Amino acid sequence: MNMSKIKSKKKLAVILIIISALAIFGFIQFRRANQQNILETQINQVEYTVEKGSIKKSITGSGSVKSSDSRTILSEMEGIIEEIYVEEGQEVNKDEILALYEIESDTSEELNLETQKFNLLKSQNNLKELYEKQNDLETYSEFSGVVTLLVEEGDEVSQNMKIGELKETGVINFQSYFTKNQIETMDIGDEADVFINSSLVTLKGEITQIDKTPVPTGSNSIGYLVEGKINYDGTLEKGSDIKVSVSTDSAYFTSPYTGEILANSIIELKSPYMGEVKNINVKNGEKVDEGQLILNIKSDELEMEIAQQQLNVEKNRLELENLTEENSTVTSPIKGTILTVSTDEQGYIEKGKQLFQIADLENMEVVISVDELDILNVSKGQEVYIESDVFEGESFKGKVKSISLEGSNQSGVTTYDVTVSLEDRKQLMSGMNVDVEILIEEKEDTLIIPIESVTKVGNKYVVSTKDSEGNLKSTPIEVGITTDNYIEVLSGLKEGDIIYYSTEAGAEIPGGVMMPGMGLGGGQGQGRNPDGGSKE
Template sequence: MEEKTKRKMISPDVLRRLKKHLKWLIPVLLAVCIGVGFLFRLPAGQQAAASATYQTAATETRDITKSLTGSGTLEPADSYTVNTLVSGEVLSDTFEEGDQVEEGQLLYTLDSSNASSSQTQAQNSYSQAQSNYQQAVNAKYPSADMGGTVSEVYVKNGESVSAGTELVRIVGDNNIYMTFLFPYASPSDFYVGQTATIYIGNFDGTTSGTVTAVSSSSITTNTGLQAVSVQVKAPNPGLVTEDYTAVASIGSYTSYGQTAINLSSSSVITAEVSGKISGLNWLPGDAISSGERICTITGSTADSQVESARISLSNASTSLENAQDSLDDYTITAPISGTVVTKNAKAGDNIEGGSDSTLCVIYDMSYLEMTLNIDELDISEVAVGQEVQITADAAEGQVYTGVVTNVSIAGTTSGGITTYPVTIRIDETDGLRPGMNVDAEILLDSAQGVLAVPSAAVNRGDTVLITADSPSAANALDQEAPEGYVYVSVEPGISDESYTEIISGLQEGDTVAYLQTSSSSDSMDFMAVGMIPSGGGEMPSGGMPSGGMPSGGPGGF
C-alpha cells in the first residue's frame, strides 16, 4: 500500500509552551498514578482493563515520506528599484511596463546641460593641474629633451644653482658638418660617398670625411669666382665645436677659404628652479636618450613646488571624477536583466532626485524564491539540495518542484523560540508570480516498499507489543506483558509520525498492539502513550512502593 503523509509543522510558540508544560505535568501525573496504586493495588490486568483498551494493526508494506510543511510568499530571483539623485526633465525613455530589459540597457535620458558645463570646466582644470605638476617634476628632475651625445657638462654635484643655470649640452650625434666651395671645378668632378680630407684649425693632422651632397651647378663666390658647393660629413675628432673652421681636399681640388663647422642639432638643458645639484653622473661623450634624467635639484623651493602641484592635481582629479559621475547620473541604465513591473516616469516629466524618486521597478523572474522559517527542533534535518514540493491556491492542481538553496545559520529568537530562514528556489514557474502565497513541503527522507507499523505502536526503548500468535513472538523479550501479548525489540527507521519504518524485529503477518485509552480525547491519548514509561520501563529515581504501578501494556496504567 502506497501512502505519502506529511508532518505538519506545529506552531513554534505552541510547541514551546507544550514542552514547558510537560516539565511539570509529567511529575504530577506520575504522582497521581502512584497514589492510585497505593489506594487500590489492583492487579496489572485489572488495571489495564479498567483504564484502557488495546488497538491492533497488522504490519504492512508501504512508502513513507518524512517531510516538513509550511507557507510563504514568492519573491523574484532579484529585484531593483531604479531611482536617481539628480533632478531634471526626462528627455527620453526607451521601454514600457511589462517589457524585458537587459542589464546595461538605456532606460532614461535626463537633461544634463548644467552637468555637462560643470564637467567641461572640471576637465580643463584637471588638464592645467596635470601640466603644472609635470612642470614641477621636470624642474626638480631635469631630463634630456633629445637623444644624442653629451658634449659639455657645466655643473657638478653639490653645486648650488639658480633658475636659468646651464647644466649640460646635448648634440644629436658625434659628427661635424661642413659645406665647402671648390673653384675651377665642375659638379661632375665630385660624387656622393667620395672621400674628403679635412684640415681643422688648431688641430694637428687631418680627419677623413664623406661627401653627402654636390650642387648641380656652379655658384659665384664673394670674390667673383665660379665654384662648386660640396657638403661633407665627418666624425668629430675631439671636442670640436662650432667655433672651429676647416679646409677640405677632394681629389685634386682644394676648397676655397675657411669653412664654418656645424654640429648636429643640439640642446642646452638649464635649471628651472634653484637648489643644489645631486645625482649628476654624465660625462662629455656619453650617449643619452630623450627623457633620461640628468640630475636632481634638491631644496625647499623645488620640493614645495612639486608637493603643491601634486595636491592641486589630486583635487582636480577628484573634482573631475565627481563631475563625470554626476554627468553619468543623467543617463540611467538597467542595473539588472528582467521585467519592468512598474514604470513611474516618462519622457517630458520633471523629476525631483532623491532616494524616494522611483522611476521604475525591475524584477528578475528567471526563477522564484521563497523563505520558510524552520523551528530549531527541525532545522538540523534540513539541508541544501533537498527537494521541495510547492502548491498554490492560485494554480490549483499544479505541483511545482523546488530545491533548498540555503539554510541560514543565523536564527531569529522571539519569545524564547528560535527559527532559522530556509531559502527555496523554484525554476519552473509557469502560472506563479511574485507575491503569491504558496505551501511548501520539504522532503526530508523517504523509503519505498518498507515494512511499517503505526508510529504509536513503537515504545520508548524501541520495543513493540505484538499478539502472542504473531510470527515474531518467537523473539519475545523477558518482560511482563498483558495477557495474550508479548514485547519484542525492533530497529525503527524513518517515521512520518503516522507510520514508522521497521528495519528489523518484525515481519509480515505480525500484529502490533498499542494503547487506546477509554477517553477519546486526543490530548489524553498523547499523555497516556507518550508520558508514561512503556513496557515496564523504569520509574524516575526513587522507584515506587510494592504493589504500585503495574508494568503491563505500552504506556498503560
Template sequence: MGRKKVIKIVSIVLVLVLLIGGGYRYYRSKTTMATQNPIDFTEVKVTKGSIKKSVSDSSVVESEKRQQLKFHKAGTIEKVYVEEGQQVNKGDIILILESGSENTNLELSKKNLEIEEKNLKDLQSDLNKIKIYAENDGIITLNDVKEGQRVQENGIVGTITDKDNMEVIAPFNLKAVENIQVGQKASVLLTDTFETIEGYVKKVSESSVALEGGGFAYSVTIEINNKGGLSPGMPTQVTVHTDSRDYQASENVAVSEKEGEDIRAQISGKIQALYVEDGDHVEKGELIALIDDTDLIDEIENQKIKVEQKQLDINDKIENLEDVAITSPITGRIISLDVANGDNVDMNDPVCVVADTEDLKVVLSIDELDVFKITKGQEAIITTEVFPELEYKGSVEKIAMEGKSENGVSTFDVTIALSDVENLKLGMSVDVEVIIAEKENVLILPVEAVRKRGKQSVVITSIGNTMEETMKNMKENSKTIEIGLSTANYVEIVSGLSEGDTVYYSKAISKNQSNNMRMPGMGMGISRPSRNSGRRN
C-alpha cells in the first residue's frame, strides 16, 4: 500500500507540473502575441474633391479621310499642278501625262476660270460698299445729292467739317522738326489775350516752306479744342513739348478752321436712302447714305453664271483627258508627293497621298473588360509629349462591333474624333483618356479605407490601444456607408459620413479581408495611427 500511495502522489505532482507548464506556455504565447505583428493604422479625414473614372490608351493621330493615288497607266508626266503641303479641293487636277494639244487647251481654260472667279469675288466684296459712313465727327455739308440720284465710284457725297476743334499750322526749323513727333503735347498762346490752350501735334510736314522773313522751315499742324472762344485769324505763339526740351515755332501764326474731309462713294449706283440732312452734326461711323444694290446683285448673278460655264468647260476637257489626268478624290492637303515633271511612270506607281488635315481622329485598342464602359459621345482628353502644356478635346465617335484577339486577349477599336487639332500632325503620338464618369465637389476617401461586409460598405471610425480594444471598437463603431463612383485610388461617399469625419484603416487588414482571411486573434499589439492628408494621386 505504501508503494502505491507514493506512485499516486508522484502522478498527481506530474499532472500539476504539466498543467502549470502548459498554462505558463499559454500565458507566454499570449504575452508574446501582444508584441508581435503590430498593425499600423492610418488616420484619414473625409474631404471634398473631384473623382474621375477613365480608360486610357496610347495611339497616333490619323486622318478621317486619307487616300493614296496611283497611276492607272504608264507614261511620261507632262505637268504636276501641286506641291507637297498644298491644299486641294475635290476634283482638282494633280497632274497630267503627255497626250498632245488637249493639255494646252485645259491650261487656258483654267486661267480663264481664275479670271472669272476673281471678278466674282470683287463684285461680292462690293456688297460691303453700298453703305456710306461718316469717317469723323463734325458738321456735314452734302454735295447737292438726293435720293434716286446716281453717284459715280469715288464721287463726293459730302464734306464733314470738325467745328469742335481748330488748327494752328506753325513753322519749325529742321533741328526742331527732327525731334517733333505726332501725338506730342503742344501749348498755343493767344497773344491778344495771353490765354494758353493745350493741344497736340497732329501732323509733321516732310517738305519745307519759305518764311516771310527769309529762310526755310517745316510745317507742324497743332490741333486745339474750340470751347467757343476761338475764331479764325486769332494770332498765336506755338510751343511743342518733347522729352528732351521745348521747341518754339519760328513765327507766330493764326488760328484756322480744320479742313473738311470728303465723303466718297466706293461704288457706282443710285442713292437709295439719305440718312442725314445738310448741316447735321454727325459722329464717326454714323450711316450717311445707302446705295441701291439691285444692279450689283444682277451683276453678281450674271458673273456666277460665267464662272459655272468656265467650270463646265474645264470638266469637259478633264473628261476628254480622263486617261491622262489624275484628280483629287477628296478635299484635303497633299501630305506626300512622289513624282515630278518629266518622270517616266508605270501603272500602279504611287502619285501622292491626299489627306484631310482638319478632320482628325485617334483609334484606340481597348481591352474587352473596359470596352463596355465606353459609349458614343463620351468626352476624351488628348495629350502629347510634343506639347506637354496643351490639352486637346475629343469625343467617342465609333466603337467596333468585332474585336481582335492576340495572345488570348481581345481588344476593340474605339475611334476618337478630335474637335481641336491646332499644331497636331498626322502620325503624332498621343495619350488619350476617355472619361467614363466624373464628379466634382463630392465627399471622397482612399479606397483602402472602405471595407466590404457582405454587400455593405463599412468604415472604422474608432480604434483602441490594444487589439482587444480595436476589435471591440471595430465591431461597435464600424459605420455602414453608401458609396458611389469608385476608382483605383478613391471612392465617393454618398451618405453615412460628413466632411471632416475621421476614419481609420489598415492596409494589412484590407489585404487580409480581400484574401478572405480571418482577422488576427485577440490580444495582439497595435501601433498608433499615422495621418493621411487624403491627397489624391
C-alpha cells in the first residue's frame, strides 16, 4: 500500500515537470515570435528608382573672420606726443607717419619742421585721393537692379564718361507724411502695411527714412515725411495713391495722409578715370545684386601718378626725419586701417606703451579645424565657399591659404588648422562668425543612390535588385564619390533601374516607395530629392 502510493506520487511529479517544461517552451516561442513581429514593424522596406542628379563632397567648419596681418604699435621712447596725424578707421600706407614726438628746437628749426610736416601731410593726402580713384576703377552695384552697359571689354574710356546705367528692381519705394506723435514712436526698420488704393491690395514693407523736419501740409497742419520700401518683383505706377500703416514696438497706427509710390532709382555708371575697360563681369541687361562687381577699368596713367606720388611721400618723410631727432616719428609698419588710437596729443607716454592698433582689413582670413581623417583631402589653393548668418543668402569665395603641419589632440581626436583667405570680403567685418565649406569633389548629371542601399561584401559593393521572376538578387556596382547620405554609381546600374533596401520606421524616404516583406537588412536611409537637387 505504501509502495503503491509512492509510485503514484512519482508519476504525478513527472507529469507536472513535463507540463511545466512545455509551458516554458511555449512561452519562449511566443516571446520570440512577438519580438520578431515588433522588429519587422520597425523596418520600412523601400523600393527606389535610380535617377541622375548632382553630388558634392566637401569638408565643413566654422570660425571667425580676422585680418591676415594685425600689428600693435608701441612707443619706442618715453616723452610727449606732439601731434597725431591719423584717426580710428583711417586707411594708411606702409611707413606713413602716424605721430610725432615733441622735440626741442629753435625758431628757425621749428619753422622748417612745420613746413616739412605740412609738405608730408599734403603729399599723403594726395596719395590717398589717388588710391580712392584706383578703388573706384572697380564699379560695384549700389543696389539690386538691371544693368545696361554702353561699353565692351577693350574699349578706351575718358574720365567721367558714361559707361552704362543701373535701374533699381525688385523693390517699390514709397513715401507718406505722418503726425509728430506718430514719428516719435517710429524707428527705421519698422514694419509697414501699404494699401494700394487702385488695386485694393496691401503689401508688406519697411520704413527706411524718417525726416523730422516739420512740413506744412495744408489746412494749418504739419506733417513729417517718412519713406519706405517694399520688396516686390512687380511694378507700380509712380504717384499711385497709398495708405501707410506702421507697426512699432508699442503701437500700430495709420497715417492720416495719403502717400504715394516713388519712381525706382536709376543711376548713371561713369568712368572715374581715363583708361581701358579690362573686365566685364555681367551680361548686358542682366539683373545684379547689391555689392556685385560689374566691371573694372585699368588706367596706366593713374598707376604712374600713384607711383610718382609714392616717391613724393617717401621723399617728404625722409626730409622730415632728417629734421627731427632719431626715433622721433611713429610710422606704420604695414598698409592697413587704424583700429585704435590709444594716446592723445600732448600726452606723456612711457616706453613700451601701446600707441596704435592697425590691421590689413582688405586681406581677411578665417581658420577652421579639420579632422585628421579629412586633412589629406585638403590642399593649398583649393576653392572654398563661405557663408555668414549676418548676410543670409549671400556666398563669399576664398581659397585654402595654408595647412598646419602640427595637429592638436583633444579627447583622442586630432585636428589640423586650415587657414582660408577671402577673395572678396565685401562687407564682412573682422570678428564675424562664418561657415566654411572646402570643395573636395563635385559631379553633376550622374547616377546617385542612397548610401543605405549599398552593402560592401569583401572589396565589392552590391545592391539588391529583382530578376525577371521577381526574386531578389545581389547586383555588383562600381562606386565613385561617397558622402554621408549618397553614393555615386559609375557602373552596374542605369537610369530607371529599381533597387530595394530597408530602413528604420519613421525615417524620411524621399523618392522611395515602401514595400512589404522583402526581408532586407539596412540602416537609416534617405531617397533622392524629387527635384534632383545636390546630394551631400
